[in-house]
Amino acid sequence: MENQILFADLGLSDEVMQAVTEMGFVAPSPIQAESIPFLLDGRDVIGQAQTGTGKTAAFGIPLIDKIDPNDKYVQSLILCPTRELAVQVSEELRRLAKFKRGVWITAIYGGDSYERQNRDLRKGCQIVVGTPGRVMDHIERGTLRLDQLKYIVLDEADEMLDMGFREDIESVLADCPEDRQTVFFSATMPKPILDLTKRYQRNPQLVKVTKNEVTNANIEQSWYAVRPDAKFEAMCRLIDFHQIKLMLVFSNQKARVDEIVEQFQMRGYAAEGLHGDMRQAARNQVMSKFRGGTTQILVATDVAARGIDVDDVEAVFNYDVPMDSEYYVHRIGRTGRAGKSGKAFTLASGSEKYRIRDIQNYTKVEIPRGKLPTFADVFAIKKTRFVERVQQTIEEGTSEFYSDIFDTLQEAGYEASAIVSALAQLNLGGVKMTEDNLEEEARKKFDRAPGDRNGNSRFGDRRGNDRFGDRRNNYNDGRGGNSTRERVDRDGKPFRRGTDAGMVRLFINIGKNFKITPSHIVGAITGETGLPGKVIGQIDLFDSYSFVDVPKEHQQTILNALDGNTIKGKRVNVEVARV
Template sequence: MSELSFQELGLPENLLQAVKGLGYENPSAIQASAIPAAMTGEDLIGLSQTGSGKTAAFALPVLARIDLADESPQALIVCPTRELANQVCEEVHDLAKFMPGFRALPVYGGAPIDRQLRALRKGVHVIVGTPGRLQDHLRRGTFDPKNIRTVVLDEADRMLDMGFREEMEELLSEMPDEHQTLFFSATMNKAVGGLIRKFGNNPRTIEIERKTLTVEAIEQVSYEVRNRSRVEVLSRILDMDEPRLAVVFCNTRRVVDEVTETLNARGYSADRLHGDISQDQRERTLARFRKGTVEVLVATDVAARGIDIDEIDLVANYDLPQDPEDYVHRIGRTGRAGRKGRAVTFVYGRDIYRLQNVERYTKQRIPRGRIPSLEEVGGKIADQLFESVREKLEAGEWKDYSEQIDRLLDQGHTGTDIASVLFNMLSEKSGREGQEIDEDRPGRRREREPRDRGGEMGGDRRERNVRGDRGERNERGPRRSRDDSGEAEQGMTRLFLNMGKALHLQPKDIAGLLYNEANLPPGSVGRIHMFPKHCLIEVRSDVVEDAIAVSKDAKLRGKPFRLDFDKNTGAPGGIDGGHGGKKPYRGQGGRR
């Protein structure tokens, strides 16, 4: 933080009032240096790392120059991704809270263009958008740049890396001759320098130097772990750390899907973010993640670009990124706003040498960590149960079951045995049953793992299947025909879905629908039996009505569907003793 105050930066009173309302006390280094320079109207190059407050550094001087009486676009902010454009626009609106009549519009592909056209016709002061959609509006003639006073290129290096040079050059060439250009970037490379030389007007450079590229508040650790063991190790870390929010980075979309499905099957509240997800689904996912409804976000680099949420406690590099700079961007999602953060990285084989390149780039050593054992995870879960019970006892908040306890005591059972059984049942219901992995065996012989094909989850064909990571065959039981599928487990109700494998439906699609669209609590979806033209799904009986309600206006694979009680088991199917004395499936139990 700078020793200056925002009052000393020359900002108007309405912006100072907004800054104070947002809880900012002192400007960051990039804000203290860039805001006074940008207020003069000169071109500027701001070089600062992710999470350093660049958005306010350019948004405040942009807003200070806005004429509210003129409803034509006066400032253009160009961002590399839709997510970042949305977040920048939200922050601009927050900073303009005390500017009556101010309007800013996010413009990006994947969203209905007719809404953007209506907003542009109505009038906006600031446009925040991605290069492709902005270029589209220019060609349509729906965006007139004649009154643009300031152009901001946010994360210019990333936009060039993503192949937007042509779009950026076309946008800048259409701007008025007399306009201010602000280039903000994490790095100054050859491509960024060429763009500045072509379109900049003798810009002033402001660079915020740091001895290391990573934040000291972030604890970094690496784990040497085989691909086939990574989901189990990730699960153990989530159980031990108990992060409020966590982001898991993968290098490919397919691995994102596989990891998300496996985490949900293990009882975690997880969702995915990658390039194949529709824009509406992206926004819903991010909204749930901010609220904490989704605790683990599994994402690719491009899809997660621009996520700026202070409460992220853990970042996990499921795959080590190819570029050391991407490592810095990834772990910069945690350790923000004065909070502590943790970044874990999984490596094996050649990844160890690539991790050394990251250490040289960041000028920081990343220590090797010891994988938590099953016993340690079990002890942590037991401690959590103990604290929960203790808090209930001290608060006096529980339902009286003394009659049932007395009956057990009369039959000769001791109070200690009764309590132990209850603790055991509670642990089975709320805990996740872990799996032993090769890394658990002390003094194991180092084996050469088959070459990793595109960041897949396992080394060979058998282990790359998600089922091999979560033991689905053993936990869910063998597949059966509809007439021989058994009865629902205790506390579960079986539902019938009139879609099946013939439509290329997968269990992850059904689980994603129920968790994300119906907002079912973690661990409420049990076994899923897949058939060519239908599916049988076990859902916790107390939320089964919520699951059925989602079929009224939702679609699966773009098609309407019918979800109802399975007639073969009755409704509700899991309440009338249909469990047959089977042991409850623990893999869906949730982790708390």
């Protein structure tokens, strides 16, 4: 029967078993139960499982078990698509290696200091976790050597390919010894992943643990038709009514993240924001406070939240309905982890309601429309909780420091009921009535299918395309800074001079003379910022420089991340093109 296997049955070392026990694990998840025996046996493995199923421990437990702490060279390398995931994986591996003395683990990724990373690598780390772009940089600089590598893992391999890292991944794999153990973990197995497994793995064992549904059945989903100006109030009511203690709030715009955080803080909630303009040290601090429970609410954009994996998130709020149905699945997947239940609330205004239907078509799950609690509903819950807390305090015994307060007030001539009411008001706050009708009336046309939608996602006809297939075939050799070739856009259509609306053109002082390809530029941008590759527009390569079109809203994030950084080991200057 499923889940009958225990970690104690897997033949793990005493040090690893002690760490696993301390972390509260008794029985492995399905992906762990199927993968760990093959990995301990030295087999190459292809693991297919969704995020949140215990993939990190599935490869991390056997990896730690097999590490030799007496050898200080790099024995294991884990490639991750984003810096957040790299940090998260390295932290979990450290917990698994807690009782195995002499095992050193470091994370290397864009946005962090080379000095710190070089120091860790010189010291001697057996396990390196990193993003492909920064790993390639260290290999080319000679600060990371893989000649004695025994074990390489590609975590979320499909994400890395989608972000344009294929060439970097192949370069890293080519630098590894032929007799290493190679492990791929991926939520999906598209043809490019299978091509890589055929080329770089030896007789791999396929371990497939998938869910029948796209979304987790443990997540209670609901959506609310809310006026745009009432979204924040609606969110606060839902938080208070459902007594939510730890939650994620998603917005489509980084500017709005700061606005929402400020509103929460003015209301007395412990909230922090996470978006692409923040420095890595600040991001790490925010995540540490959220994981530790000091921060109750984390407000983030989709890009900034990639790689966040916290088991105790009780609810996810979609302040804005995501533009892409896939993002909805990734967002709400942050709750309902490790067998726990979770809630997902989506606030929709105006045309956002149509996207609810797109999401339902994509997930094949009906999302019920909820009714917002009224002011009276919320206040009744608050009063009930207050009474329960008072009763508990009385039963546990009150401190003598407070015993004379009631007597003092009564002696001053106040009635007992007035004293209790005043104390309750001080505890619960003043009653500030807000209007009850926050909801936006659903238009009749929402109940019938719009003629131009047919349930398709906004990105439906773009998702399946090879991002570089058409573009690469049209790159001829430019001479002297002039481009005489026919240029094409992302979809293979003839290029129109000028930049598309909503995009800005950036200049990069590196080109074909340095053997740069479009995927190197895409990989640098996605790796350093966490942005998905599909937001990047046209790329034009010349001999000594390049141009790339990027969304205006992400312009500063990309400039901050790339300017002064390196691509293929060369330090680059990036600025807005003068066109």
